[in-house]
Every structure is written in structure tokens, then in C-alpha cells.
Amino acid sequence: xxxxxxxxxxxxxxxxxxxxxxxxxxxxxxxxxxxxxxxxxxxxxxxxxxxxxxxxxxxxxxxxxxxxxxxxxxxxxxxxxxxxxxxxxxxxxxxxxxxxxxxxxxxxxxxxxxxxxxxxxxxxxxxxxxxxxxxxxxxxxxxxxxxxxxxxxxxxxxxxxxxxxxxxxxxxxxxxxxxxxxxxxxxxxxxxxxxxxxxxxxxxxxxxxxxxxxxxxxxxxxxxxxxxxxxxxxxxxxxxxxxxxxxxxxxxxxxxxxxxxxxxxxxxxxxxxxxxxxxxxxxxxxxxxxxxxxxxxxxxxxxxxxxxxxxxxxxxxxxxxxxxxxxxxxxxxxxxxxxxxxxxxxxxxxxxxxxxxxxxxxxxxxxxxxxxxxxxxxxxxxxxxxxxxxxxxxxxxxxxxxxxxxxxxxxxxxxxxxxxxxxxxxxxxxxxx
Amino acid sequence: xxxxxxxxxxxxxxxxxxxxxxxxxxxxxxxxxxxxxxxxxxxxxxxxxxxxxxxxxxxxxxxxxxxxxxxxxxxxxxxxxxxxxxxxxxxxxxxxxxxxxxxxxxxxxxxxxxxxxxxxxxxxxxxxxxxxxxxxxxxxxxxxxxxxxxxxxxxxxxxxxxxxxxxxxxxxxxxxxxxxxxxxxxxxxxxxxxxxxxxxxxxxxxxxxxxxxxxxxxxxxxxxxxxxxxxxxxxxxxxxxxxxxxxxxxxxxxx
Numbered sequence: 001x002x003x004x005x006x007x008x009x010x011x012x013x014x015x016x017x018x019x020x021x022x023x024x025x026x027x028x029x030x031x032x033x034x035x036x037x038x039x040x041x042x043x044x045x046x047x048x049x050x051x052x053x054x055x056x057x058x059x060x061x062x063x064x065x066x067x068x069x070x071x072x073x074x075x076x077x078x079x080x081x082x083x084x085x086x087x088x089x090x091x092x093x094x095x096x097x098x099x100x101x102x103x104x105x106x107x108x109x110x111x112x113x114x115x116x117x118x119x120x121x122x123x124x125x126x127x128x129x130x131x132x133x134x135x136x137x138x139x140x141x142x143x144x145x146x147x148x149x150x151x152x153x154x155x156x157x158x159x160x161x162x163x164x165x166x167x168x169x170x171x172x173x174x175x176x177x178x179x180x181x182x183x184x185x186x187x188x189x190x191x192x193x194x195x196x197x198x199x200x201x202x203x204x205x206x207x208x209x210x211x212x213x214x215x216x217x218x219x220x221x222x223x224x225x226x227x228x229x230x231x232x233x234x235x236x237x238x239x240x241x242x243x244x245x246x247x248x249x250x251x252x253x254x255x256x257x258x259x260x261x262x263x264x265x266x267x268x269x270x271x272x273x274x275x276x277x278x279x280x281x282x283x284x285x286x287x288x289x290x291x292x293x294x295x296x297x298x299x300x301x302x303x304x305x306x307x308x309x310x311x312x313x314x315x316x317x318x319x320x321x322x323x324x325x326x327x328x329x330x331x332x333x334x335x336x337x338x339x340x341x342x343x344x345x346x347x348x349x350x351x352x353x354x355x356x357x358x359x360x361x362x363x364x365x366x367x368x369x370x371x372x373x374x375x376x377x378x379x380x381x382x383x384x385x386x387x388x389x390x391x392x393x394x395x396x397x398x399x400x401x402x403x404x405x406x407x408x409x410x411x412x413x414x415x416x417x418x419x420x421x422x423x424x425x426x427x428x429x430x431x432x433x
Numbered sequence: 434x435x436x437x438x439x440x441x442x443x444x445x446x447x448x449x450x451x452x453x454x455x456x457x458x459x460x461x462x463x464x465x466x467x468x469x470x471x472x473x474x475x476x477x478x479x480x481x482x483x484x485x486x487x488x489x490x491x492x493x494x495x496x497x498x499x500x501x502x503x504x505x506x507x508x509x510x511x512x513x514x515x516x517x518x519x520x521x522x523x524x525x526x527x528x529x530x531x532x533x534x535x536x537x538x539x540x541x542x543x544x545x546x547x548x549x550x551x552x553x554x555x556x557x558x559x560x561x562x563x564x565x566x567x568x569x570x571x572x573x574x575x576x577x578x579x580x581x582x583x584x585x586x587x588x589x590x591x592x593x594x595x596x597x598x599x600x601x602x603x604x605x606x607x608x609x610x611x612x613x614x615x616x617x618x619x620x621x622x623x624x625x626x627x628x629x630x631x632x633x634x635x636x637x638x639x640x641x642x643x644x645x646x647x648x649x650x651x652x653x654x655x656x657x658x659x660x661x662x663x664x665x666x667x668x669x670x671x672x673x674x675x676x677x678x679x680x681x682x683x684x685x686x687x688x
Binding site for chain 1: 448
């Protein structure tokens with residue numbers, strides 16, 4: 001036996017024990033005995049922490065602040081602290097369903113004293129799992145293959161990306177057709193281009209832009225997915241391919257700013273395209289419309305008798321710091337009564353769509369008591385609101401589905417801010433032109 | 434030992450197809466290509482076999498589209514050791530299955546594989562003739578509509594689909610040719626970063642092949658299917674619907 005351990009054995013739970021002149025008598029000196037944790041090796045933690053970007057996985061000191069704020073733990077058994085602990089006890093994150101449950105919402109990072117950053121750890125671990133030949137959930141695989149093939153996760157033809165424009169009822173200039181500089185390049189993104197409810201919001205936004213006299217144009221069929229959620233799902237290579245193609249396309253045209261519908265695109269353009277050579281002045285449409293409020297306000301003529309609450313998108317709020325613009329727009333709506341949910345702003349709940357969650361819905365649902373989107377619509381209903389307002393294109397379909405599956409469909413409608421603004425402007429709905 | 438997978442690219446029908454002004458071909462500028470989905474399954478089955486036995490998978494294709502590299506790089510990224518592309522005077526033609534088999538046989542013979550896998554059918558081979566034609570030209574045994582296989586002690590067992598939900602397991606002497614309907618598991622995902630790494634580091638072997646004789650069927654005219662008739666949804670009670678069906682059948686002289 002190690003002579004030092006011999007010394008420990010001698011004092012083990014002695015009534016009187018003096019070691020090197022220090023009195024450590026009493027039962028508490030069992031701390032010198034072997035504890036359960038010694039049965040495990042740090043190998044599985046190190047396997048993750050050695051991946052570029054995932055270093056902070058090893059910094060966790062198990063304080064547990066992350067767990068109660070984790071939206072996945074609310075409906076399941078999850079949280080960064082738990083992942084670390086599971087790795088200690090021999091569960092390999094790379095082979096565990098846990099690998100796919102994080103939505104990279106960043107609420108854990110907000111409270112973590114050690115800056116354990118799941119927003120970087122998860123993509124690195126997921127990429128490593130893919131590169132080491134581990135199977136990925138089938139629904140995610142399909143979305144990634146679709147994105148690689150068609151430039152959108154829905155598997156829709158690239159040429160149909162601009163098809164919604166013909167239903168807009170107002171001019172939506174497309175850059176490859178107009179061949180002139182514009183002030184605002186509107187990055188429409190995938191769901192607002194292809195998904196029926198996304199298209200509703202795009203049409204509303206196009207009409208608002210026209211009513212404001214904004215000099216804008218879209219890329220249409222030349223636009224490809226900005227790729228941020230694919231990156232967070234572990235597909236860095238796919239993200240880089242998309243970013244390179246998009247940067248090449250953007251370099252053909254003259255514009256001053258980009259306005260995006262999708263907070264995930266905002267995040268990609270702000271934080272990740274610059275590293276690949278794409279530097280742009282990028283705005284979320286709520287930020288742009290809030291700036292235009294002096295012009296917008298007089299156009300909001302129709303009173304909307306709704307009690308509304310607002311869901312902060314993770315990638316607009318926590319990730320990019322914009323909490324006020326959507327609220328300014330909602331409060332400018334005549335007739336609307338605005339109530340906050342308990343979990344709002346910095347502590348907003350997550351719809352479950354981020355970080356690849358959009359394409360892991362069935363998989364995640366199999367590991368949770370209820371979907372994150374279902375948890376959120378129930379919270380919205382609990383405020384007494386009849387309308388849940390959103391401004392991220394993942395959310396309309398997620399929350400509408402959740403309202404159906406939780407049986408609150410008749411009590412809660414889900415509307416993009418653009419839809420409510422257009423309605424108050426008389427641009428959509430009854431009596432619209 | 435070697436397992437050969439024969440792969441083909443076909444027009445992607447997610448994108449709308451357009452007919453070229455000549456009226457005898459698709460508008461190739463507007464067409465994008467994807468790997469024939471059954472070939473993707475053949476590759477997966479080959480990789481699963483090779484992982485169990487240590488065999489080497491070689492992907493082979495005839496480049497009729499000028500874009501086959503992408504498919505072959507993806508095969509390499511998934512785990513194929515070599516990729517061979519046949520080029521020649523046939524780019525931009527729709528090779529007949531027989532002509533394709535004739536072009537492939539010399540390469541297969543040179544590789545001396547113990548197994549050749551390809552998709553059970555393709556949009557330009559709806560009768561599933563490629564695997565049997567290759568087998569006939571090589572003089573090897575063949576099975577098609579294969580949905581699983583294993584190599585045990587040098588013997589090949591394959592499971593193939595019959596009809597009415599029946600399957601059959603048979604043993605084939607090697608070398609053999611398989612037309613694969615579905616791999617044992619869904620084709621694997623390969624991250625784009627791996628494909629891009631392979632594109633930088635690996636080489637596709639190119640063989641320029643001589644061609645002779647008729648390569649492709651002569652297309653006289655290409656057109657979209659014409660819309661014929663419309664579906665009518667019958668509503669009402671069961672007896673009302675039954676009356677309506679009888680009426681419709683009588684009107685067509687079928688009753």
C-alpha cells in the first residue's frame with residue numbers, strides 16, 4: 001500500500017487522530033477514504049473536451065445552476081451538469097440520445113459561473129459523432145441531405161424558392177431580374193420561402209416593406225439556407241459550403257444592408273460569415289421595423305382586440321441581445337393588450353427548434369414528457385392570452401402544431417409580428433386590398 | 434478481397450424536368466442529378482459487408498452526366514477505398530442498360546471482385562436489367578431484389594424479396610452479382626466536411642473507354658404524360674355510394 005494511504009487507513013474514523021501534528025479526529029475523516037467517484041476515469045470527459053470548441057465541457061464544477069434553467073430539463077431529464085456527471089459515470093455522450101436533445105438555447109451559459117458553453121460543445125461533439133461513423137437520427141439526416149442537395153432542409157426545389165412572390169400582391173423585386181443596387185437585401189430564408197405559414201408572414205412583410213416605401217429586393221432562387229442550425233446540429237462542413245456559396249452570390253450584387261426574417265440567419269451573418277469573408281450590416285426585421293415606427297405608427301389604423309403574449313426567439317434574444325424591438329412593435333398595435341409570460345426576455349423558454357431541434361422533433365419527443373413547444377403554448381395560454389406572437393420562422397408551425405397536440409387550438413392563435421402589423425395596416429385579412 | 438458497387442446518376446425529379454427545344458432530350462441545363470437511390474442502397478450493403486469481412490469496396494460508374502465525381506467522392510467519404518469513373522463518347526446520352534453493362538464488364542474483370550452490387554433498378558432501367566445483364570456477360574450467378582446479405586466463411590447468403598410479402602434466402606457461389614432493393618439499414622450519413630476532405634485528398638481514377646455499336650436508344654420524341662380524366666370523390670351514405678358506383682359501371686358498359 002502507498003505509505004500515504006497507509007496513514008489514512010490508520011486514522012480511519014478514529015476517535016483520536018493526529019496526522020502530522022493536525023488533529024483530524026472524528027467520523028468526518030472518512031473523506032480520506034476511497035469514494036465512489038474514484039471508480040471512474042475522466043476519459044469520457046476528456047474525449048469531448050479535447051475537441052476544438054468543446055474545451056469548456058471539462059470546466060464544469062457541478063454547481064447545478066444550469067439544470068433548472070434548461071428548457072429540456074423542464075420536460076425531461078437533462079442539463080449540462082447532468083451530461084458531465086453522466087460522462088463521469090461511464091455514459092458516453094457521443095452514443096447517448098443526450099447528444100441530440102440540446103437546442104443550443106444558451107440559457108445555461110447565461111447562468112454558468114464557469115462559462116461551460118454548450119453552444120460550442122454540442123456542435124463539436126455532434127460533428128465528432130458523425131465523423132466517427134455514428135448513426136444520426138433519420139429525420140435530421142434527411143434535413144441535412146436535403147440542405148446539401150437543394151439548399152433548404154425541406155427538400156424543395158431551389159427554383160421554387162421565389163414562387164411565393166407571385167402571391168404577394170405587391171412588387172417583390174428579385175436581384176437577378178432587376179440588376180440594380182438596392183438599399184436593403186431581404187434574406188428571406190427557407191421556411192418563409194417554402195412553408196405555407198412561413199409564406200403568410202413573408203407576404204405580410206413584403207406588403208409592409210412596400211407600404212413603407214423601402215428600397216429592397218430578395219435573392220430568390222439564388223439564396224440558399226444560411227445554414228446556422230445545420231452548423232449547430234454538427235454539420236460544420238455543410239455550413240461552410242453554404243456560407244461560401246452565399247457569400248459568392250452576395251458578392252455579385254450591390255446593397256447596403258441585409259434584413260433577415262430568421263434570427264438563425266441573423267446569428268450566422270453576424271457571428272460566423274465574417275470568419276469566412278462575408279462582412280455585412282445585418283438587421284432582424286423587427287429591429288428595422290421598430291426603427292421605422294414613426295412612419296409605421298400612422299399606418300396602424302385598425303384596432304386589433306387581442307390579448308397577446310410574446311415568445312422571445314433564443315437566437316434573437318439571448319444570442320443577439322434584441323428584446324425590445326418586437327415589444328415596441330407589439331405595443332404599437334392599436335387595441336392590443338400585451339401580457340408577458342413568466343419566462344421571458346433573458347430567461348425566455350425555448351420552442352425546441354434551435355440547434356437542429358427543428359429536425360429532431362419526433363426523436364426529442366421520445367425522450368421528453370412533452371415537447372418544448374407544447375410546454376410553451378401551455379404557458380402562453382396560462383397568461384390568458386388569445387394570441388401568441390412570434391418573430392422566428394421556426395415558431396409559427398411549431399407552436400401551431402403544439403396548440404393542436406395540447407388541445408388549446410381554439411383558444412390560442414399563433415401569429416408572426418409581421419402578420420399582426422399587416423393586419424393592423426389593413427394589408428391582410430378582411431377588407432385587405 | 435474486392436466488392437464492386439456500380440453507381441449511376443439519374444435526373445432529380447424534385448426539380449421540375451423540362452424538355453429541350455430539340456424535343457428528344459431533357460433540357461440538360463435545367464436538370465440536376467442525384468445518385469440512383471437503389472445504388473445508394475447497394476453501396477450501403479457493400480460497406481456493411483466489407484466492414485464485417487475487411488473487403489475493399491470499389492465504386493464504379495459511367496460518367497454520362499459530366500457530374501459523376503460528386504457521387505463518387507461521396508462514396509469514398511462513406512468508406513469506399515477506390516472510385517473509378519468511365520469516360521467516353523457517351524456524355525450527354527442515355528446509355529442503354531446493355532451498352533452500360535458492356536462498358537462495365539472489362540473493368541469488373543480487371544478488378545477481380547468476389548461480389549458486384551448495384552441497384553435493383555433505376556429510372557432508365559425500370560425492368561432491373563443491369564444486374565442480370567452484368568451477370569450474364571460475366572458468366573456469374575445473380576440475385577435481384579436483394580434486401581440483405583452476408584458473407585460467412587467465403588459463402589454468400591442473400592435474402593431477396595418475392596411476392597405477397599414472402600422472402601427467400603439463398604446461397605450463391607462467388608463471384609456473384611446482386612441487384613439490391615434495400616440495404617439492411619438506411620444509407621448512412623456522411624458529413625460534408627468529410628466529403629470535402631476526400632475531395633482534397635483522394636483521386637478518382639478515370640478510364641477513357643472505347644465505344645462501339647449502338648449505345649443509346651434513338652429517341653424520336655419526348656413529352657410529358659397527358660392529363661387524362663379526373664378523380665371524383667363519392668360522398669354520401671354507403672348505399673348512396675354503392676348506387677353511384679353501379680351507375681358509373683353501367684354507364685361504361687361494365688355491368
